[in-house]
Amino acid sequence: xxxxxxxxxxxxxxxxxxxxxxxxxxxxxxxxxxxxxxxxxxxxxxxxxxxxxxxxxxxxxxxxxxxxxxxxxxxxxxxxxxxxxxxxxxxxxxxxxxxxxxxxxxxxxxxxxxxxxxxxxxxxxxxxxxxxxxxxxxxxxxxxxxxxxxxxxxxxxxxxxxxxxxxxxxxxxxxxxxxxxxxxxxxxxxxxxxxxxxxxxxxxxxxxxxxxxxxxxxxxxxxxxxxxxxxxxxxxxxxxxxxxxxxxxxxxxxxxxxxxxxxxxxxxxxxxxxxxxxxxxxxxxxxxxxxxxxxxxxxxxxxxxxxxxxxxxxxxxxxxxxxxxxxxxxxxxxxxxxxxxxxxxxxxxxxxxxxxxxxxxxxxxxxxxxxxxxxxxxxxxxxxxxxxxxxxxxx
Amino acid sequence: xxxxxxxxxxxxxxxxxxxxxxxxxxxxxxxxxxxxxxxxxxxxxxxxxxxxxxxxxxxxxxxxxxxxxxxxxxxxxxxxxxxxxxxxxxxxxxxxxxxxxxxxxxxxxxxxxxxxxxxxxxxxxxxxxxxxxxxxxxxxxxxxxxxxxxxxxxxxxxxxxxxxxxxxxxxxxxxxxxxxxxxxxxxxxxxxxxxxxxxxxxxxxxxxxxxxxxxxxxxxxxxxxxxxxxxxxxxxxxxxxxxxxxxxxxxxxxxxxxxxxxxxxxxxxxxxxxxxxxxxxxxxxxxxxxxxxxxxxxxxxxxxxxxxxxxxxxxxxxxxxxxxxxxxxxxxxxxxxxxxxxxxxxxxxxxxxxxxxxxxxxxxxxxxxxxxxxxxxxxxxxxxxxxxxxxxxxxxxxxxxxxxxxxxxxxxxxxxxxxxxxxxxxxxxxxxxxxx
Numbered sequence: 062x063x064x065x066x067x068x069x070x071x072x073x074x075x076x077x078x079x080x081x082x083x084x085x086x087x088x089x090x091x092x093x094x095x096x097x098x099x100x101x102x103x104x105x106x107x108x109x110x111x112x113x114x115x116x117x118x119x120x121x122x123x124x125x126x127x128x129x130x131x132x133x134x135x136x137x138x139x140x141x142x143x144x145x146x147x148x149x150x151x152x153x154x155x156x157x158x159x160x161x162x163x164x165x166x167x168x169x170x171x172x173x174x175x176x177x178x179x180x181x182x183x184x185x186x187x188x189x190x191x192x193x194x195x196x197x198x199x200x201x202x203x204x205x206x207x208x209x210x211x212x213x214x215x216x217x218x219x220x221x222x223x224x225x226x227x228x229x230x231x232x233x234x235x236x237x238x239x240x241x242x243x244x245x246x247x248x249x250x251x252x253x254x255x256x257x258x259x260x261x262x263x264x265x266x267x268x269x270x271x272x273x274x275x276x277x278x279x280x281x282x283x284x285x286x287x288x289x290x291x292x293x294x295x296x297x298x299x300x301x302x303x304x305x306x307x308x309x310x311x312x313x314x315x316x317x318x319x320x321x322x323x324x325x326x327x328x329x330x331x332x333x334x335x336x337x338x339x340x341x342x343x344x345x346x347x348x349x350x351x352x353x354x355x356x357x358x359x360x361x362x363x364x365x366x367x368x369x370x371x372x373x374x375x376x377x378x379x380x381x382x383x384x385x386x387x388x389x390x391x392x393x394x395x396x397x398x399x400x401x402x403x404x405x406x407x408x409x410x411x412x413x414x415x416x417x418x419x420x421x422x423x424x425x426x427x428x429x430x431x432x433x434x435x436x437x438x439x440x441x442x443x444x445x446x447x448x449x450x451x452x453x454x455x456x
Numbered sequence: 457x458x459x460x461x462x463x464x465x466x467x468x469x470x471x472x473x474x475x476x477x478x479x480x481x482x483x484x485x486x487x488x489x490x491x492x493x494x495x496x497x498x499x500x501x502x503x504x505x506x507x508x509x510x511x512x513x514x515x516x517x518x519x520x521x522x523x524x525x526x527x528x529x530x531x532x533x534x535x536x537x538x539x540x541x542x543x544x545x546x547x548x549x550x551x552x553x554x555x556x557x558x559x560x561x562x563x564x565x566x567x568x569x570x571x572x573x574x575x576x577x578x579x580x581x582x583x584x585x586x587x588x589x590x591x592x593x594x595x596x597x598x599x600x601x602x603x604x605x606x607x608x609x610x611x612x613x614x615x616x617x618x619x620x621x622x623x624x625x626x627x628x629x630x631x632x633x634x635x636x637x638x639x640x641x642x643x644x645x646x647x648x649x650x651x652x653x654x655x656x657x658x659x660x661x662x663x664x665x666x667x668x669x670x671x672x673x674x675x676x677x678x679x680x681x682x683x684x685x686x687x688x689x690x691x692x693x694x695x696x697x698x699x700x701x702x703x704x705x706x707x708x709x710x711x712x713x714x715x716x717x718x719x720x721x722x723x724x725x726x727x728x729x730x731x732x733x734x735x736x737x738x739x740x741x742x743x744x745x746x747x748x749x750x751x752x753x754x755x756x757x758x759x760x761x762x763x764x765x766x767x768x769x770x771x772x773x774x775x776x777x778x779x780x781x782x783x784x785x786x787x788x789x790x791x792x793x794x795x796x797x798x799x800x801x802x803x804x805x806x807x808x809x810x811x812x813x814x815x816x817x818x819x820x821x822x823x824x825x826x827x828x829x830x831x832x833x834x835x836x837x838x839x840x841x842x843x844x845x846x847x848x849x850x851x852x853x854x855x856x857x858x859x860x861x862x863x864x865x866x867x868x869x870x871x872x873x874x875x876x877x878x879x880x881x882x883x884x885x886x887x888x889x890x891x892x
Contacts, residue, residue, distance in 0.1 A: 167622040
């Protein structure tokens with residue numbers, strides 16, 4: 062009995078010990094007024110950016126004495142681990158604009174103090190949530206009109222001028238289809254995507270766009286017919302373009318290397334209007350560097366972002382990675398792909414940073430699949446908008 | 457001194473009864489225990505428990521009851537977990553005090569009745585064979601306590617809080633909201649739709665997929681067990697293959713296989729029907745809701761049967777041949793042999809495992825998640841036709857909607873565990889009966 066009691070007692074003490082530790086730690090630096098920078102910061106970026114970051118880090122260390130440690134990490138791994146890791150992960154990391162509002166609401170990222178006036182309006186909008194700017198824009202991309210120069214001489218004035226069987230697009234996915242809605246007068250949220258209570262994805266323009274999309278899928282063309290299956294649509298589109306079965310597709314810049322490899326003589330252009338009624342305004346994604354709100358060295362992190370945000374360092378980013386940096390002073394060669402991409406993004410709609418936008422993807426994808434399958438376009442969009450509104454209200 | 461008096465006195469002051477009984481060492485031990493218990497209660501457990509529910513009369517949280525006092529200083533989630541530990545430790549303290557009290561009462565009784573007092577040391581010696589098994593399994597209990605019971609209690613506690621995006625401690629304090637999460641199940645349109653749209657399919661899915669798995673596995677095992685079958689090793693290896701490849705990969709391959717451009721439409725069907733592949737006429741196995749439901753059930757039975765096959769094969773090999781010989785003399789044929797000998801023997805040995813197969817499929821999220829992607833939702837439906845209660849719970853957790861997910865899990869696990877418990881009791885799996 063006694064031995065049993067002793068062991069039980071020891072266990073209790075251990076448990077009691079557990080329950081008392083760690084009660085009131087984790088106070089973050091309130092950010093002292095002292096501007097003297099010191100210590101070190103950790104920057105986590107994808108493999109493609111480490112060389113650039115290392116070079117910038119060395120230059121920054123030479124200037125300020127702050128050590129910059131660059132680690133290679135997948136962007137989404139870092140972001141998904143952030144709620145649990147908090148201060149235990151990198152001080153600076155990459156984030157896409159559609160995660161800004163979500164992370165800011167959870168107070169996981171802190172506003173950046175760098176002046177963003179040198180960046181395009183689309184890029185600044187991508188960084189802004191609730192009147193604060195949360196990242197330094199680094200790379201931007203959007204969907205493009207990619208055409209086979211051997212099959213198509215010039216970009217048509219509108220997509221409706223093309224034969225249905227001549228082109229393809231993954232319109233069962235709202236990222237690819239969003240611009241088509243905008244082209245006919247639809248919108249995501251009212252007041253330039255600021256008013257999340259006003260949903261425009263079932264207005265007359267949106268219905269017109271959806272009906273046009275439906276006419277593509279129900280035209281009887283076999284490429285469009287097979288693309289009704291959202292899970293294989295992308296591969297079918299890619300294959301059709303590489304094989305020369307279609308003359309043009311809508312896809313992002315990330316796919317260009319694949320066409321080069323497949324020997325397609327392609328060119329890119331901003332996507333023309335859907336039916337000639339308005340400008341095709343594709344959804345624009347922008348990635349940027351944000352600061353961990355639980356970072357212990359926020360001042361140094363802010364200074365490092367300011368350092369990266371200068372025109373010559375933004376130019377260095379483009380030179381090193383060949384990704385389109387939305388800084389207005391970067392010299393892109395006239396007619397180069399990068400210049401066209403930058404032009405396409407300036408026509409585009411920056412994906413809203415409000416977390417309410419996260420509720421748009423799935424219901425819209427479902428509605429687009431229904432529309433492709435031949436359901437009534439207006440009722441499919443009405444149902445989707447109702448679901449979105451409910452989900453936003455429940456947030 | 458009455459036994460009752462000693463009992464109550466020792467319950468209040470552990471060790472006092474032992475002193476009165478003349479067991480000084482044990483009494484001293486009790487007193488030290490009591491002091492340590494009180495010290496840790498006052499300095500560690502109570503402060504934690506005090507902060508688990510703080511009523512705010514001013515500030516941002518005015519009128520609400522929060523876990524912890526100040527943002528960024530108190531981490532509500534840690535406090536919640538610590539409080540649960542604190543309560544469990546307090547219960548343990550009480551249990552130990554009870555043990556002291558019972559011990560004192562026992563000794564007192566022996567003294568009062570003039571029997572020889574059996575001291576603890578001697579008792580332990582006498583009971584060694586009973587104590588050792590418990591001592592050996594102790595680490596398992598501790599682990600079970602830390603990694604199963606505590607998390608379960610934490611998630612039950614979360615049901616009564618607003619712990620969901622964007623409430624993330626320590627930047628926010630978690631608030632107690634009572635039964636709001638339960639009432640939301642009846643008022644929030646997207647949650648109301650959960651039960652309306654997924655309940656029936658969840659049960660159809662669980663029942664059909666599992667039953668088909670079991671029937672297929674049993675059938676193949678019984679056939680393979682027949683002495684007339686040649687090349688048993690070869691067939692057994694073949695039947696295990698679906699199990700050898702990670703299910704995740706197989707499911708992805710099936711997704712392509714059953715698509716309109718997949719082998720099913722381009723090779724298999726044209727081969728059997730003789731009609732050449734035509735993209736327009738191809739069947740969307742995973743697109744049309746009802747067809748997709750059947751396809752998913754069939755794929756799951758294909759993925760699941762090897763386990764049942766192995767299980768039943770093992771059981772069949774343990775059934776003595778004399779049973780069949782005796783049945784043969786009494787005029788049994790293979791049909792009656794199966795139903796009167798093989799089947800009951802399988803059920804006795806495998807029933808608990810078979811029931812866990814049902815719970816496994818109830819909670820099977822992967823296959824639903826991957827194969828449900830292509831299905832076209834009926835107009836007006838909030839969730840995909842292939843979604844089950846478990847796959848929606850998974851989505852809610854992914855979305856950091858912890859409070860709703862916990863409510864969800866609590867309800868569905870109550871249903872599942874009730875069913876499992878009833879069926880286990882019915883099958884008598886817990887009875888220590890000799891079966892042969």
